[in-house]
Amino acid sequence: MDLEIHRPEGVRLQKVLAAAGVGSRRKCEVLIERGLVTVNGEVVDQLGVRVNPAEVVIEVKGKRISVDDDAVTVVLNKPRGVVSTMSDPQGRPALDTYVREFSERLFHVGRLDAETTGVLLLTNDGELANRLAHPTHGVSKVYIAKVTGAVPANLCTRLRAGVDLDDGPVRVASCTILDVSKGHSLVEVELHEGRNRIVRRMFDKVGFPVVDLVRTRFGPVTLGNLGPGELRRLDREELGSLMQAAGL
Template structure:
């Protein structure tokens, strides 16, 4: 099927291979090859004709199923939020907030979701309000991975209990995955994978099984991994990371994300 059939067969817009090259997907020649090979879709329709034109401001493009960022005015930043900082751009109580980490970018950035003040780790900052709303919405169930240092020696039975499910004051909850990373000096390290967006959920879960959290860090948010980014540092997402994040944001909320 041609793009002309998909969007009304007119000559408006920009040639698809030029759009792909401008977006940093590949050179124009390689982009043409991707199109001919049927690896490019526009609004869900495979496009194979090199004369095809699109409207970058309206159309959604993906290559090999990975979304392409066409709007270069959108900024996507990963922050390793330190403890003691609240997840807001301006705190009415005067506590340290996220503004200090956005000074390097001219755009007004906002956080996707929240981490409580005493939890450190991966937080996404963006000026893409639509993406922020989608990824923060409970129906999307974006997977998050946390590492918790907790009081006491966690047993395999407790780990099993976390995945089987426990009852909290606001309803039952179960971790998608849980594993014990080790124990020493009266504390344990537990890795929890969750898709719940409920407030302070990891702390409440661990307290409910008798192991209050001492320290908590979020290592992963959807397809994004914190890696070696130091606490208090922020960086722009790579092209691959942006593609993965946009792909996640465009999926049907009924689809299950693969952790």
């Protein structure tokens, strides 16, 4: 193992894990002894190892653990009518209303149009935000769309095959018809891109305009039990999973 990991001025690995919210110091020691912790890709199964948290990548059971106390990432259940900007010169409800409790300067990761609700991430980690937003990383996003009309059984086959839009084709990674009733249908779709109003434009193209749209997941982050306008700070494990999804 790299000798840099054992530097005497470092912090004991189990203490770092406990501070990151993995569990009690004793639980973290058990995880280490069972070989479930890696540092820079190498298994650490002995107690007493010291690390510099700022210079190493730590994973527990294959999931990266965030140890940066200055990084803040939150998930907001964005309400309808709120624009995805930190402030709005036209006086419309904006995101600054929901993050006033944080002293850190947070900014949003991507956008949801004003009428779309659900998962919106905000962070002060610029690298994480850039990677999550960049199309090359293809971080998945899941939406539930209420559309006009009774959709046919083969709709998902068509969406998976791809739909041509003005700015290029779009195809869903997965699709499930949740409900078909008189006048409306519920369809869940997963995409790996986030072009402007892409879900609405896709359903418009196939003849089923969206009446209501909610994003239920961004990468590994879900709404959970958040009500409209509520937010929560991601825990260490959740943030680690998000960083992995972003390729960090």
